[in-house]
Amino acid sequence: MVESLLCEATTCIHNASKQCTAPSINIVGGPTRTGSDTFCGSFSEDENLILPDTTNFVMGVASRGDQYTADRLTEFNGAPAIECNAVKCTYNDSNICYATGIKILGQEGTAKGSTECDTFRPE
Numbered sequence: 001m002v003e004s005l006l007c008e009a010t011t012c013i014h015n016a017s018k019q020c021t022a023p024s025i026n027i028v029g030g031p032t033r034t035g036s037d038t039f040c041g042s043f044s045e046d047e048n049l050i051l052p053d054t055t056n057f058v059m060g061v062a063s064r065g066d067q068y069t070a071d072r073l074t075e076f077n078g079a080p081a082i083e084c085n086a087v088k089c090t091y092n093d094s095n096i097c098y099a100t101g102i103k104i105l106g107q108e109g110t111a112k113g114s115t116e117c118d119t120f121r122p123e
């Protein structure tokens with residue numbers, strides 16, 4: 001079971017200070033043997049969302065009075081459950097990810113297809 005998830009896709013509505021606050025996510029990859037072919041199928045961009053400035057975010061407290069981020073992280077209970085169909089990844093067993101921690105790549109302004117599971121390792 002994944003215990004930690006770092007996600008750099010900060011424009012995703014589920015992203016709060018690079019933590020994924022979704023209860024569960026789907027990683028897509030199919031039969032690929034290359035991590036760059038994977039992506040987070042749960043990425044969702046809310047164009048109306050004004051992302052908080054988390055420059056001074058420390059230990060779960062948004063130092064600039066950022067109530068939006070603080071509220072979401074209060075409800076945050078570790079990493080989401082991860083279903084993944086990248087069946088050639090060494091951490092995949094019956095479409096469940098068993099890595100202890102994973103990292104999702106993606107930049108601000110990214111699209112779903114531009115995300116990537118950086119932890120993918122081919123069997």
Ligand code: SF4
Pocket residue numbers: 007008009012013014015016019020021022025040041042043044104106115
């Ligand atoms: S891109 Fe995926 S892992 Fe990252 S915050 Fe969004 S749903 Fe979570």
Ligand code: SF4
Pocket residue numbers: 027029038082084085086089090091092093096097098099102117118119120121
């Ligand atoms: S580490 Fe492997 S099994 Fe886990 S989400 Fe990434 S690609 Fe899927």
